[in-house]
Amino acid sequence: MKEISCKLLVIGGGPGGYIAAIRAGQLGLDTVIVEKRKLGGTCLTIGCIPSKALIHAAEEFDKASHMAAGTSPLGISVAKPALDLGKTIAWKDGIVGRLNSGVAGLLKKARVKIVGGTARFRDGKTVEVETETGLQVIRAETVVIATGSAPVELPFLPFAGPVISSTEALALTTLPKALAIVGAGYIGLELGMAFAKFGTAVTVVEAEARILPQYDAELTRPVARRLADLGVEVLTGAKAKGLAPKNDGLLVETAAGTDRRIAADRILVTVGRRPVTEGWGLEELGLDMDGRFIRIDDRCRTSMRGIYAIGDVTGEPMLAHRAMAQGEMVAEIVAGHARSWDNRAIAAVCFTDPEIVTVGLSPDAARAAGIEVKTGQFPFTANGRAMTMLGEAGFVRVVARADNHLVLGIQAVGQGVSELAAAFGLALEMGARLEDIAGTIHAHPTQGEGFQEAALKALGHALHI
Template sequence: MNASSVKTVTAQVLVVGGGPGGYVAAIRAGQLGLDTVLIEADRLGGTCLIRGCIPSKALIHVAARFEAMQKSVGDGHLGIALDTPPRLDLATAMRWKDGIVDRLSGGVAALLRKAKVRVLRGWAVFSDAKTCTVQSSEGPLTVKAEHVILATGSEPVPLPTLPFGGPVLSSTEALSLERLPRRLVVVGGGYIGLELGSAFARMGSAVTVVEAQPRILPLYDAALTDPVRRWLERSGVTVHLGARALGMETEGESHALVVQTADGGMSRLPANAVLSTVGRRPRLEGWGFEAMGVDRQGAFVAVDDQCRTSMRNVWAIGDLVGEPMLAHKASAQGEMVAEIIAGHCRRFAPTAIPAVCFTEPEIVSVGLSPDEAMAQGIDAIFDQFPFAANGRALTLDAGRMDAGGSGFVRLVARRDNRRVIGIQAVGAHISELSGEFALALEMGAELEDVAGTIHAHPTLGEVFHEIALRLLGRPLHL
């Protein structure tokens, strides 16, 4: 096909990638009256919606429901007793999960139509910073734009000794299994590995975790991760710390992961499947990034506080531009960039970005921990209030030690003006308070503001109120 027969599409704004950064950028640009085109080779919603955040949380919910029913077999629990054990049909559970994904992906498509965004299905390859070719189902298209927003996201990183394929799964394949692996080895004790590993353990797999660092969830401090560690021990999950995966051994249909243990010895871990979750990297290959003349900063695309790249009117957002590689960060950046292109005065300078780990129990961290405050030379005060002293936690059966009852909310504030600079928490359902925690930091709340806010009773949010009172020296329920 000669060049003259290739159709050309022009736009004010071209968004590459339909994930939580890209589709939000496109919707907001369309709302602002900008002629916008979005290119997506896969389904709308990106990694988070299609094969990450949403499907994993659906699977975690299935696992929790199944485990709760198992506890009711025989003598029962909470007055609920089952005469026979529940049966898990993983294939049916996966179809339920897929239904949620389908509904949300379709919702994204409807929102883009409502904002008058043109969606092109296909793989974009750039020839220069503002021009790309899309191999669509209708043939090749050339797309030229005044502004380009790069939102191509990230992809799992395979270990050199453990390439994906066969029994070695990334999180994508793990979220599509239709048969429960009898023995699952998880390589990587970070949040992805422990979220999925815990879910499979609750559903009945014998799970082993291999982590190279001396403790699990190394990005969180030990006080936050200890309740998770204790849950793993009680649930029969074996954890090898300071260990490295060296490769797979296969004999017939039997597989084993060879691991170098912390003492330098070797161990073979039999496995029906190995889930490798050692990290993610920005997706920069295969779409002509090199032809765009855009600078990099290490593995990521270099941007300023408005997400501008080194090339005029080329922007980059989300996982492409560095940590934290979180969907809600990408969405916030996408919304901001669209508004800047439309002439608004914006910059990306959040006080804090909440991070949530959906393990058992859940972990939330916003702002500075006590150690981080100390490292920055801040004279801080901090303390924590236990879930075990909260009425709502007890009514949710979340106050027992084996249900996250060892959890707490910890608050960090400056000593001089009592301004809140950090909030960390671990406990059942604590993810639902991440918005309140982030809002407190963004609004510059002081301890008196939190203590003076009437929290509904009985709710988990009362723990936040109580820890503020405790730091002010006047706790009521402890």
């Protein structure tokens, strides 16, 4: 039995964990990180990065298909495109591999010891790791739990056979002829739109009254229109009941209360993610919980001295960049720096077509908090750059206090608006007012001009509408 000691032990090599370890190493802390699979976690290996690769490939195939059909307004025609999904997946895997190696290199550069295996707490200071070469015992002064999340499995649709999670969907090498998706959240719609562009017949089943229920309805309308354009059938107010008798489809109870069979050779279940709190010895610690999640304070401290928790295992929003920010903060706290958590400027991005970005409060959320607000909204139909990219669908919206014009929230829906997330987050982080955004010279022609115009609209003097 091997035994090592360290100042900081990080359990989990996802975005939060590896960032915490890298920053701790940079600050001179003797640090060990344990990961049972590949460094980078769900986001890098089976989530954010591979899904964006698949989405990009689908967009390119869709463009080529329109050109071949003679329906592209750009005057470009090509031969009918063909898809080799296996080659697409190999390209995606190559990107993941390079990034995985990059994370390992950064950890080594920061002098972090990497241990591959499954960690389990003996007590609050001691962890056992089952490695390929045997049991390794690690004793640490401080521990960071960064075990992440996993797809939620429905008891009547367990992951097996034709029923898959996003993990399997991103590894398919043969295109499904028909795909049924349970759940119209961001994961289901991102992947559903991608497969529809590849030519799969897609049906989405959502129990709520509308798609993307976590976003306000105005932001989701352009996405709903695009789903219809792609031929995706969306059943809202409908409930999945289980597999069809011959395992060749999905049984659904429609909003009208009638039963319906949806033919599908694959059924993708995307009804959310759950924190990974099993298999690593949580019962040995007795931490305070907040429902299914580990309870933390504004410094990511748990109820047990010397144990921190970050990322998806601590609750919503379950976003990689939230975990990264928490990981960096915790490393600095352990090194003796004064830090605390502020979540007001965390952007949420939905990579549908068109994309959605939200930061801060929506108009309804601000009013619900008793705040009188001014809002300004600028449509991309009046933005030259959006028009040249065939991206007129959507808008930018700014929400500010009515009394002092402090910006409380920014939302956008449109082609490529994910790249505006940094500007939106910076505005909130810096405490910008409407006048600050309106007075900033935005380069022309860019979609970012819509941000400035939305602020001008809220001030009562938009220039281009």
